Amino acid sequence: MDVGIMKQVFEKIKEYNRIIIFRHIRPDGDAVGSTKGLKEILTLTYPEKEIYLINCDYSDYLSFMGGEDEDIDDSLYKDALGIVVDTANEDRVSNQKFKLCKEIIKFDHHIPRENFGDINLVEEERSSAAEMVAAFYNEFKDELKINSTAATYIYTGMVTDSGRFRYSSVSGDTMRLAGMLLDVGINVDVMYSNLYLKEFSELKFSAHVYNKMSLTENGVAYIIVDKAMQEEFNLTHEKAGSVVSLMESIKGSLIWLAFIENDDSIRVRLRSRFVTVNDIGEKYRGGGHACASGATVYNMEEVNSLIADADAKLKEYKENNEGWL
Numbered sequence: 147m148d149v150g151i152m153k154q155v156f157e158k159i160k161e162y163n164r165i166i167i168f169r170h171i172r173p174d175g176d177a178v179g180s181t182k183g184l185k186e187i188l189t190l191t192y193p194e195k196e197i198y199l200i201n202c203d204y205s206d207y208l209s210f211m212g213g214e215d216e217d218i219d220d221s222l223y224k225d226a227l228g229i230v231v232d233t234a235n236e237d238r239v240s241n242q243k244f245k246l247c248k249e250i251i252k253f254d255h256h257i258p259r260e261n262f263g264d265i266n267l268v269e270e271e272r273s274s275a276a277e278m279v280a281a282f283y284n285e286f287k288d289e290l291k292i293n294s295t296a297a298t299y300i301y302t303g304m305v306t307d308s309g310r311f312r313y314s315s316v317s318g319d320t321m322r323l324a325g326m327l328l329d330v331g332i333n334v335d336v337m338y339s340n341l342y343l344k345e346f347s348e349l350k351f352s353a354h355v356y357n358k359m360s361l362t363e364n365g366v367a368y369i370i371v372d373k374a375m376q377e378e379f380n381l382t383h384e385k386a387g388s389v390v391s392l393m394e395s396i397k398g399s400l401i402w403l404a405f406i407e408n409d410d411s412i413r414v415r416l417r418s419r420f421v422t423v424n425d426i427g428e429k430y431r432g433g434g435h436a437c438a439s440g441a442t443v444y445n446m447e448e449v450n451s452l453i454a455d456a457d458a459k460l461k462e463y464k465e466n467n468e469g470w471l
């Protein structure tokens with residue numbers, strides 16, 4: 147945690163009358179929770195300022211957290227401060243108009259790839275960007291305001307990006323900050339119901355995925371969600387992508403991959419435990435976290451090559467390490 151940079155960010159927030167918050171495309175719980183939480187804190191603290199959250203794509207699954215703001219005139223971006231949350235590189239910002247802002251703050255917890263901000267607050271050790279928002283609030287709590295709505299957004303981001311506080315990125319600080327948010331007041335029954343409840347048809351689709359998934363010689367689990375499968379089960383892109391989490395608890399399968407066929411490319415979602423996969427993501431036009439990365443491939447040859455790379459990596463890892471499960 148770099149308190150010096152946090153102070154610089156806080157000074158900029160105080161300086162500007164218009165602040166626009168951005169996040170990455172295809173938002174997950176952290177992208178939505180962290181940005182909505184930050185917006186709520188700033189709106190509560192500075193009712194006289196204009197605070198917007200403007201993006202170009204949305205998540206059905208996360209719609210329980212409510213919507214974002216309508217776009218504003220381009221001219222209004224020009225004297226605004228832009229805060230880009232949870233996004234490692236410029237290309238992945240959902241609303242590319244962030245570049246129109248007078249100054250930009252990058253506020254992120256991914257492995258740094260591009261320092262595109264005028265100020266870059268990057269805390270790789272944090273389990274979520276939402277945890278960064280919680281830490282930011284906590285650092286300046288004498289001046290910032292929070293309520294249970296903001297606490298719920300931030301807590302939801304922390305819960306979703308840490309695998310419900312299971313991942314090794316979770317620290318004592320994560321739990322202390324989560325505790326601070328619980329003290330503000332969060333209805334966890336409602337929040338977890340929103341996250342966990344599924345339609346009957348979704349469970350049927352899960353059964354299909356379990357039938358179809360494959361395992362390589364050294365234990366990489368994978369599934370290819372092609373167009374035919376998407377049509378058969380009437381899947382949105384988001385639902386198709388969610389299959390990756392179905393493979394997360396297979397003994398000895400330390401890497402699992404989902405390939406989602408798009409019109410002109412194939413999205414790859416890479417997940418792992420113990421062993422890192424961001425290098426594989428980077429080799430195939432992607433990146434992300436050590437144990438959760440994304441990539442893009444263009445044909446079955448590349449699909450097979452990525453699977454082979456993951457298999458070789460896992461083989462080497464298993465041969466040279468002990469204690470994995």
Ligand code: AMP
Nearest residue numbers: 415416431432433434435438439440441
């Ligand atoms: P996903 O599987 O899309 O949820 O991605 C897992 C993690 O990797 C997220 O934190 C993403 O922000 C990041 N990520 C996904 N795709 C890319 C990409 N093409 N380049 C950089 N980071 C990515």
